[in-house]
Amino acid sequence: MKLSNRLSAIDNLINTPYDVIWDCCCDHGQLGMALLKRGAAKQINFVDIVPALMDELKNTLIRFSDQQAAACQWRVLCQDVATIELSSAAKQLIIIAGVGGELLLRLVQQIIANCPVKLREQLSFIVCPVHHTYALRQGLQALGLGLIKEQLVQENNRFYEVIQVSFNSQQPLTAAGAEIWQHTQAQRYLHQLLAHYTRMLNKDRGYFQQVLDDYQKIVIN
Ligand SMILES: C[S@@+](CC[C@H](N)C(=O)[O-])C[C@H]1O[C@@H](n2cnc3c(N)ncnc32)[C@H](O)[C@@H]1O
Numbered sequence: 315m316k317l318s319n320r321l322s323a324i325d326n327l328i329n330t331p332y333d334v335i336w337d338c339c340c341d342h343g344q345l346g347m348a349l350l351k352r353g354a355a356k357q358i359n360f361v362d363i364v365p366a367l368m369d370e371l372k373n374t375l376i377r378f379s380d381q382q383a384a385a386c387q388w389r390v391l392c393q394d395v396a397t398i399e400l401s402s403a404a405k406q407l408i409i410i411a412g413v414g415g416e417l418l419l420r421l422v423q424q425i426i427a428n429c430p431v432k433l434r435e436q437l438s439f440i441v442c443p444v445h446h447t448y449a450l451r452q453g454l455q456a457l458g459l460g461l462i463k464e465q466l467v468q469e470n471n472r473f474y475e476v477i478q479v480s481f482n483s484q485q486p487l488t489a490a491g492a493e494i495w496q497h498t499q500a501q502r503y504l505h506q507l508l509a510h511y512t513r514m515l516n517k518d519r520g521y522f523q524q525v526l527d528d529y530q531k532i533v534i535n
Pocket of ligand 1: 321338339340341342361362363364367393394395396410411412413
């Protein structure tokens with residue numbers, strides 16, 4: 315099955331070898347399946363909290379494994395992503411896409427809190443939230459994560475930010491984004507954000523004025 319623009323942008327970012335890739339909040343597991351097919355890691359872990367989805371995915375993967383050489387292992391875990399444990403010193407990539415930015419940040423915070431400090435430099439994350447990207451970026455900054463790459467993706471008339479971060483990167487992650495503003499449709503995305511955060515001023519002027527000020531400083535060439 316062809317990946318969506320969003321999942322395909324994430325797939326394209328993965329071009330160094332990993333020991334383990336986690337497709338978190340994987341739903342039907344399309345992204346993880348694409349990674350499995352091209353052997354992007356020694357092991358792909360699929361995680362979602364809905365048992366019926368995970369049962370179906372497991373059956374699909376068993377059928378798929380019967381047809382393929384076992385170059386790449388997989389595991390299907392039906393659990394809250396907040397409870398995953400990264401216990402080995404393997405090079406691991408954690409992907410979380412398609413959930414709200416606030417939930418996504420809580421999941422990243424919990425995964426890091428559960429991970430021994432000495433293993434953190436082996437971790438990197440690719441996140442792609444639905445909304446609340448500014449708050450997510452602030453939270454990732456506060457965790458000490460630096461930017462590897464970021465990209466704006468358009469899909470079904472909506473914009474998504476794909477953000478790759480790690481503890482090893484010295485490049486600061488900014489709350490309003492940097493590289494994303496090079497996209498050809500960046501001006502449209504900026505207009506949408508400015509309109510949204512202007513409406514949000516009624517809710518909490520103190521916080522949202524600062525968000526708005528930050529986006530108003532963006533210059534698109
Ligand atoms: C819209 S799908 C995203 C699918 C895919 N990652 C994508 O970006 O297209 C969101 C999935 O997140 C799962 N989910 C939400 N909260 C979760 C949590 N705390 N732990 C595990 N899965 C969760 C839901 O069950 C759902 O399948």
